[in-house]
Amino acid sequence: MKNLILLLVGLFSFQAFAVDVTMEALVRSENDQPRKENVVLTNLVSEDSFDGEHFKIVKGKSEQAVKFSAEKHLTFRAATAYYHLMKARAYFVEKVKSDYVANIPKMTIRIEHTNQFSELGHFAHDNLEPQFNNALTIPAGKGFESRGVKPWDMEIWFRPSKKVHISELRVNGTAQQEFKVLLGQFRDQTRMQSLNRFLSNVIVAYTKEQQPGAPGPFSQEALIRTVGSTLIIEAGYLLMDPLTNVLARKWYWLDTALIPEIIYHEYAHAALSDHLVLSHSTAIIEGMADFFAGQIANSPKLADKIKKYNTYNGKNAKRKQEYMLQFEMQDYANTDFVFGMLWEMKKIVGDEQGLDFMYELRKKLTTNSGIRNELVEGILTTCDEKCAMPFSDKIRILKALNLKGL
Ligand SMILES: [Zn+2]
Structure with a gap:
């Protein structure tokens, strides 16, 4: 004893x-x-x-x-x-x-x-x-x-960071098709849609800088459609290196273990994994992880950026701000849309209920969920359970979604 x-x-x-x-x-x-x-x-x-x-x-x-x-x-x-x-x-x-x-x-x-x-x-x-x-x-x-x-x-x-020189992307003088393939390879290497969008913006700016007056081979629109984005990681990347003039940089890399927003994003995947399995990556899953990363970061500046640039309601967003059916086909192209949508929903539901609401929402979603059907449906059923005033809150939610073409 x-x-x-x-x-x-x-x-x-x-x-x-x-x-x-x-x-x-x-x-x-x-x-x-x-x-x-x-x-x-x-x-x-x-x-x-x-x-x-x-x-x-x-x-x-x-x-x-x-x-x-x-x-x-x-x-x-x-x-x-x-x-x-x-x-x-x-x-x-x-x-x-x-x-x-x-x-x-x-x-x-x-x-x-x-x-x-x-x-x-x-x-x-x-x-x-x-x-x-x-x-x-x-x-x-x-x-x-x-x-x-x-x-x-x-x-x-x-992963360790590895510098990639802009010349490896061979932007100048390549056919659009070839560029898409190259960028695709780069995307596979980085798995960061955001970095791709960031890169593509920089590349466009860089190309224009190199050939003043001449139209770039690819429009901004085309590039963004090709590469997609995750706004929060993009913000993280941009904030990472404030001393360098980004447009003058010719080397690109991402040291992910040093970027708080990326660490939060990855942990959010783990926290959501009881319902959103880890073997898939869809706009909804990435948008959810981004939403929580943004909440954990709790930075007014980041929130401001999110408001400004997300494709759902951003004033400065480059892409169409309305939901389009073809979005569903291109998962990567609308992570930002989902992110912005969830950010907005939390505001409607209220800060108090919002966290619980968003975490509960994962239960209504699967890896196969689409934006137009399951996500909207999930938001409404979650509101029944979690909103302070489900009836009027649901009307406000529907109104907001309607304005976005959903
Ligand atoms: Zn992710």
């Missing part, structure tokens, strides 16, 4: 063993500028590595947490990812009060990880098109015992 008590005491003291460590990480200042700052990393269960109750940060395929004594390049990214992941988790657990998120098993977070995801093998072969400049949330897997692949839980992967 005495031994048992000792054992229990031992267990409890182990449970209570949580270390807080102060480290340098990248955060945003009040006016959204990136800033190195000493932050407190809480709930660590190790005294010398990035191993916490909820997140373990590893490098590449390793299962060992990154040591605090590792090179600065690694510890800076590990600390930044850990800090913002804890912030995102706290948002879902404390503000949204999600039981699902509170019970997500400890996640392994891979930084500087280039392997593609394999449903059977966890990691695809090293030589299979290593990945850069993107981030990805992967579903748990059963493993493949006979091949020595252990089961794994849900994970988030951040």
